[in-house]
Amino acid sequence: MEKYAVFVPKLIAKRESFAPGHRACVGCGEALAVRQACKALGRDAIIVNATGCMEVIATPIPYTSWRLPWIHTLFENAAATASGVEAGLKAMVRKGKRPAKEIRVVAMAGDGGTSDIGLQALSGALERGHDFLYICFDNEAYMNTGIQRSSATPYGASTTTAPAGKLSIGQVTWKKNMPAIAAAHDIPYVATACPSYPFDLMAKVEKGVSTPGPAYIHILSVCPTGWRCAPDLTVRIGRLAVETGIFPLYEIENGKYKLTIDVPQLRPVRDYLKLQGRFRHLSEEKVLEIQNRVNVDYARLKEKVACSQKLNS
Amino acid sequence: MTKPGGELTWKDLEIGAVMTEPGNASQYQTGDWRTQRPVHEHSRCIKCGLCAIFCPEGCIEPNEEGFFEANLFYCKGCGICARECWTKAITMVEEE
Numbered sequence: 001m002e003k004y005a006v007f008v009p010k011l012i013a014k015r016e017s018f019a020p021g022h023r024a025c026v027g028c029g030e031a032l033a034v035r036q037a038c039k040a041l042g043r044d045a046i047i048v049n050a051t052g053c054m055e056v057i058a059t060p061i062p063y064t065s066w067r068l069p070w071i072h073t074l075f076e077n078a079a080a081t082a083s084g085v086e087a088g089l090k091a092m093v094r095k096g097k098r099p100a101k102e103i104r105v106v107a108m109a110g111d112g113g114t115s116d117i118g119l120q121a122l123s124g125a126l127e128r129g130h131d132f133l134y135i136c137f138d139n140e141a142y143m144n145t146g147i148q149r150s151s152a153t154p155y156g157a158s159t160t161t162a163p164a165g166k167l168s169i170g171q172v173t174w175k176k177n178m179p180a181i182a183a184a185h186d187i188p189y190v191a192t193a194c195p196s197y198p199f200d201l202m203a204k205v206e207k208g209v210s211t212p213g214p215a216y217i218h219i220l221s222v223c224p225t226g227w228r229c230a231p232d233l234t235v236r237i238g239r240l241a242v243e244t245g246i247f248p249l250y251e252i253e254n255g256k257y258k259l260t261i262d263v264p265q266l267r268p269v270r271d272y273l274k275l276q277g278r279f280r281h282l283s284e285e286k287v288l289e290i291q292n293r294v295n296v297d298y299a300r301l302k303e304k305v306a307c308s309q310k311l312n313s
Numbered sequence: 314m315t316k317p318g319g320e321l322t323w324k325d326l327e328i329g330a331v332m333t334e335p336g337n338a339s340q341y342q343t344g345d346w347r348t349q350r351p352v353h354e355h356s357r358c359i360k361c362g363l364c365a366i367f368c369p370e371g372c373i374e375p376n377e378e379g380f381f382e383a384n385l386f387y388c389k390g391c392g393i394c395a396r397e398c399w400t401k402a403i404t405m406v407e408e409e
Contacts, residue, residue: 021342022370026391027392059332061321064335064336064338232392233396234393235393
């Protein structure tokens with residue numbers, strides 16, 4: 001799968017746009033994902049960052065981890081601000097105030113800022129067709145404020161506002177399929193990625209920013225604090241999410257689906273669930289229910305991929 | 314050089330709290346959060362650099378000989394490098 005992994009030092013950019021000394025929790029998957037994404041972005045990028053973990057850990061005043069131009073916006077308007085930045089850059093070229101050099105506009109938000117609060121701004125920006133990349137760092141709850149449930153929290157996960165107990169299994173709704181919502185806007189590029197597959201993630205970010213028009217990338221970032229797992233398992237759990245089919249890695253380029261990491265045989269979801277304390281209370285039936293749902297979702301995705309291949313040939 | 318949090322007053326801040334020094338978080342020591350430290354065994358290291366790419370801090374860099382080593386000024390001791398190292402060249406030991 002990752003056959004280039006041994007040649008790491010030669011292949012990746014040396015420059016760190018995300019400086020060390022940030023205050024992420026030990027083993028943070030989101031800081032890892034941001035670091036890898038920044039390696040793919042290069043120097044000419046403007047980051048628009050919604051409120052969330054990433055804003056809080058990277059920029060406690062008077063420090064900043066960013067070596068790129070960065071602006072903080074509210075939860076609800078990261079995509080709107082990115083639209084404004086992109087339109088402003090275009091207007092400056094038209095008025096001759098800056099040379100016509102490509103500057104990449106990237107909006108970053110967490111799962112709360114994307115699938116709950118910022119959804120309407122994102123939908124508007126995707127529909128207007130601004131040339132920008134929107135990256136959602138999905139850690140499956142509002143981790144920054146203390147693990148409250150969001151619409152991206154998976155079924156059966158225990159959070160502080162959806163606690164597991166005698167009468168509840170925790171979250172009772174299924175995870176909102178955000179990439180599918182982005183894809184429904186018919187934008188040129190939608191992808192899912194995970195920092196456990198760094199080259200895949202960098203290739204997708206690179207493709208996303210160089211695509212003219214809006215692009216959306218959904219990145220699963222493991223959160224040891226909120227998921228109640230050991231910090232050294234961050235990368236392994238991300239890999240298991242892909243191998244069990246819970247978070248398949250695919251991209252949708254102009255409506256054509258493609259699985260970028262194709263797992264020949266899915267592992268049982270139990271391998272993924274048992275490493276995390278937030279799923280500790282789940283009974284065998286509930287695990288089976290999750291397994292069935294994952295099988296159906298994965299089969300549906302496979303069908304879309306097969307359908308795209310048929311249309312191509 | 315940015316003043317540390319304790320000495321900073323509102324008079325030192327720019328209008329709009331604009332931060333004028335990019336990447337100045339690298340002056341901040343996060344290494345003292347650590348409860349365990351990575352120990353590198355160079356005889357087993359194949360210089361693949363996987364530890365560097367999986368480090369959430371971005372604090373692992375090759376030394377003069379090309380062996381990858383963590384900068385203990387920033388390393389928070391999460392242990393991802395030790396877990397992901399293919400040749401098991403990194404072990405985590407308790408911090409005294």
